[in-house]
Amino acid sequence: MLMQRRLLLAAPFLAVIPRAHAQAPLAVTASFSILADMTRQIGGARVSVSAIVGPDVDSHGFQARPSDASALRDAALVVRNGIGFEPWLDRLLGASRPRGLVVTASEGIAPRTIAGARRAPDPHGWQDLGRAATYVANIETGLIAADPSGAGVYREGASAYRARLAALDAWVRGEIATVPEARRKIITSHDALGYFAEAYGVTFLAPQRMAAHGEPSAAALGALIRQARAERISAIFLENAGSPAILERLAREAGMAVRGRLYADALSAASGPAATYEAMFRHNVTLMVPAMRGNAG
Ligand SMILES: [Zn+2]
Secondary structure, X not given: OHHHHHHHHHHHHHHHHXXXXXXXXXXXXXXXXXXXXXXXXXXXXXXXXXXXXXXXOOOOOOOOOHHHHHHHHHOOEEEEOXXXXXXXXXXXXXXXXXXXXXXXXXXXXXXXEOOOXXXXXXXXXXXXXXXXXXXXXXXXXXXXXXXXXXXHHHHHHHHHHHHHHHHHHHHHHHHHOOOOHHHOEEEEOOOOOHHHHHHHOOEEEOOOOOOOOOOOOHHHHHHHHHHHHXXXXXXXXXXXXXXXXXXXXXXXXXXXXXXXXXXXXXXXXOOOOOOOHHHHHHHHHHHHHHHHHOOOO
């Protein structure tokens, strides 16, 4: 008898719960700002996305905080890049088993290899808009697995987003095509743009290999300055998440000016020029193209 009364009392609340649940956005934790934006573009109002490594922060040297472990544990979906980009995240996932699913956004792309002594796979796959289509498909699959009743929303969001990225890819190719081939060279602070180089036919020279952080040797810096002079490259850029000291020193020693700040491994804050992944590409290419035209070639 008592049981029945309880059920009756509970019934009106039970009726409310499914609706309230359907309206609560899906909690997604992305490892860094670019994946968080991609997930928001696909999921729209149906998702609530936080990034562990926020705007303008270097993911490579990131130190996780205790609050990051709880953000991972409580997420319905965790989105990571993979290809060794987030060793700190792999450690966190080992320590705090997440309740939700984990999706690896880069799964299925053919990784390029970083040139140099350490022939490691390059994790910066998002720097090629073509490969980004695979990222979008993986995030879409993850969202649908974590929230099957939203499948229609995620499919529609992903398809519209892929179309925008394809249009952006065509725009980038058109812009780069306006620079004579011999002048398509840029010096930047770390090796994050290898996929961009491969996809769009631009050569990047970096004084610092991403596997070896810190100051490059005097010899390495000297070699780069000689190369910049010999090839008459004046397109020198800093990256938002890296240390500016090395590039500024290089530019000073070579008597050249730093041409601006590229966004490679992190977006800018919402008020900055690269608040979304698409804005990041437009910003970078808009700076690169006139700077490359200024190379003596
Ligand atoms: Zn990087």
